[in-house]
Amino acid sequence: MGQILDGKIVAASLKEETAAEANKLRDNGVIPKLTIVRVGANPSDLSYERGALKRMEGCNIATEVKELPEDINQEDFIKALKEVNDDKTTHGILLFRPLPKQLDEEVIKYVIAPEKDVDCLSPTNVAKVMEGDKSGFAPCTPTAVMETLKYYNVDLKGAETVVLGRSMVVGKPVSMLLLGENATVTICHSRTKDLSSVTSKADVLVVGIGRAKMVTSEYVKEGAIVVDVGINVDENGKLCGDVDFDQCIEKASLITPVPGGVGSVTTSVLAKHVIKACKLQS
Amino acid sequence: MGQILDGKIVAASLKEETAAEANKLRDNGVIPKLTIVRVGANPSDLSYERGALKRMEGCNIATEVKELPEDINQEDFIKALKEVNDDKTTHGILLFRPLPKQLDEEVIKYVIAPEKDVDCLSPTNVAKVMEGDKSGFAPCTPTAVMETLKYYNVDLKGAETVVLGRSMVVGKPVSMLLLGENATVTICHSRTKDLSSVTSKADVLVVGIGRAKMVTSEYVKEGAIVVDVGINVDENGKLCGDVDFDQCIEKASLITPVPGGVGSVTTSVLAKHVIKACKLQS
Known part of the structure; x- marks a missing residue:
């Protein structure tokens, strides 16, 4: 009979390591921050969001949630995403997918700033995963x-x-x-x-x-x-x-x-x- | 004893199909063109180039060779590559690699226009290969x-x-x-x-x-x-x-x-x- 690979223990170990890094950054005057971009209020998105916000808090990472209306059009969505790209206080962006039908992910994936794209939406990060280039973000x-x-x-x-x-x-x-x-x-x-x-x-x-x-x-x-x-x-x-x-x-x-x-x-x-x-x- | 998979026969079949497509484009007033960007005059590049030029000729595809000095610096190289990107008569760009040491392929791969990148240097095309998106170019x-x-x-x-x-x-x-x-x-x-x-x-x-x-x-x-x-x-x-x-x-x-x-x-x-x-x- 096998042993269990306990995700909670792995998570706790990562959390400890990450919180220490966050504190070092804070000591140098930098507050690491994740901005979640959510369109509408899908229950499964909200559930994941609660977990993510709690985890960030546990790691001393600041958060912001940008909730956009479910019927937002492509142009307004891209404008909002670019604002987060340009926001110097935001270091990581998590965008919930799938997006509503009026938004074209094939276009949007080129808009998210690759250096803030912490869950690998951008083709730049996809290519890095394939190349084995660790400077990017795998999903x-x-x-x-x-x-x-x-x-x-x-x-x-x-x-x-x-x-x-x-x-x-x-x-x-x-x-x-x-x-x-x-x-x-x-x-x-x-x-x-x-x-x-x-x-x-x-x-x-x-x-x-x-x-x-x-x-x-x-x-x-x-x-x-x-x-x-x-x-x-x-x-x-x-x-x-x-x-x-x-x-x-x-x-x-x-x-x-x-x-x-x-x-x-x-x-x-x-x-x-x-x-x-x-x-x-x- | 096995049969031979004859590359020349495959090539001839592809050539026929491609030449027909090129002729259709020409009938509509569009001359398909490949521009080869070569830095220096490495013998193996020159050998491949001769074969490529001959093949394009056989397919009724126009060609241009842009030979750049072996000691070209990064800034001038990027300027030259952008000119080819912007050249409306060029539809495909082949860039010989590896590049000389003073040129940083990690930067250059983001410069080549993905829609002209017929040998998959651009991360946009690499990502499409991984995604199975056939709109791009695999190597x-x-x-x-x-x-x-x-x-x-x-x-x-x-x-x-x-x-x-x-x-x-x-x-x-x-x-x-x-x-x-x-x-x-x-x-x-x-x-x-x-x-x-x-x-x-x-x-x-x-x-x-x-x-x-x-x-x-x-x-x-x-x-x-x-x-x-x-x-x-x-x-x-x-x-x-x-x-x-x-x-x-x-x-x-x-x-x-x-x-x-x-x-x-x-x-x-x-x-x-x-x-x-x-x-x-x-």
């Missing part, structure tokens, strides 16, 4: 996967890692980050033939495919490390991951739960990115 | 791999593909392009443990690792398709790939030679990209 969730593996001293050099899912928020960027640690990386997905035979070769399996409890024990090698990025609601209305935790913990050596796994680490990564952005800008 | 060499596989009707859906090498000119972009065709993709490299056991699982093996004849028959599965992107000089001073062709053709079902494989296709891809750029701009 918070794949970075949280890496921080979790790092905290638990998982040696990725030459490891056979398998990423299930190829999205731009999880699968592709986490693959690039794993490559950067010298892992061998296989990217598989819904079109992969004989999926469980591919995933069950993994020393480290990262799952972000968006299907509740899809990964059952036959997908997992005995002794594997399993990182579950999925967040779904099961048939009883309870949160669950893409991995069937109860089954897979029997085979895995280490496994993240949902909730309490990678999801607990993302706001700490966000805080760390704000500090990094603040240092780049000051 | 010519990985695109040549894909065109070769397409010409020979290789079905990539669900195929087990392995990419050996993780460079930004071959390995990473070709992995993203293979994913875009719904292949399962494994990226392995010099740090991969037991490399031949990984590569010998591949239905399609793409090799771009820069080591002469490194891939011997034990790296290849019986009946695999092998695409060799390497260009090296062997102990007798002859061109060779990263694959030991004489050994591997015995096991492969289809295999590219070097020379005469993927390398023969790249200038045709370049021509195709110039036409695409021209259409985007007109």
Whole structure:
């Protein structure tokens, strides 16, 4: 039976480190600040926002929330975003997505200032992730996967890692980050033939495919490390991951739960990115 | 014994298609044009340039070569590049790399106009490759791999593909392009443990690792398709790939030679990209 990779412990460790950095910056007269840009008041955005604000407070990072009307047009939105870009007191910008339909993310992603883009919306940061250039910002969730593996001293050099899912928020960027640690990386997905035979070769399996409890024990090698990025609601209305935790913990050596796994680490990564952005800008 | 994937045939087919498109544009009064920006007169640049100019001529694409002094400084280089960006008669720009040391590619890559950047220097195009957004330009060499596989009707859906090498000119972009065709993709490299056991699982093996004849028959599965992107000089001073062709053709079902494989296709891809750029701009 495997051990749990506890996201709360990883988050607490990152928080401590980040708060110390924030205090150093404050001692030098710089107040690190995250500005959240939110269009409308979607309940899931509000829920994430509460968590993020609390985390920033815990890390001594200042915050501001810019709530924009749900029916804002493209021109006004871009004007508002540029104001945040130009605001010298703001070091990091988090923009909730998806945006309402009248706003074109394909245009907006070029507007956000890359040096403040702490969750990797800008193509400049996407390209840096692919290039393995650490001067940019990878998205918070794949970075949280890496921080979790790092905290638990998982040696990725030459490891056979398998990423299930190829999205731009999880699968592709986490693959690039794993490559950067010298892992061998296989990217598989819904079109992969004989999926469980591919995933069950993994020393480290990262799952972000968006299907509740899809990964059952036959997908997992005995002794594997399993990182579950999925967040779904099961048939009883309870949160669950893409991995069937109860089954897979029997085979895995280490496994993240949902909730309490990678999801607990993302706001700490966000805080760390704000500090990094603040240092780049000051 | 395998069949040869003949790059010259692929190139000729692309050339025919591209020349027809160029003629249609010309009929509408638009002359598609590639401008090559070359700093100094490196023999390997000159050799590639001759091939590229000949190919463009064959495709009825106009060309211009802007040769800049080898000791040009960053400011003057950027000024010259911006002139080409702004030149309305130029639709595609090819910039030879690596640049001399006094020029900072990390700055210059943000200057080239993304819509004219036919060999994927700009981060905008790098990000599009990662996103699977086909409105941009992938680098010519990985695109040549894909065109070769397409010409020979290789079905990539669900195929087990392995990419050996993780460079930004071959390995990473070709992995993203293979994913875009719904292949399962494994990226392995010099740090991969037991490399031949990984590569010998591949239905399609793409090799771009820069080591002469490194891939011997034990790296290849019986009946695999092998695409060799390497260009090296062997102990007798002859061109060779990263694959030991004489050994591997015995096991492969289809295999590219070097020379005469993927390398023969790249200038045709370049021509195709110039036409695409021209259409985007007109």
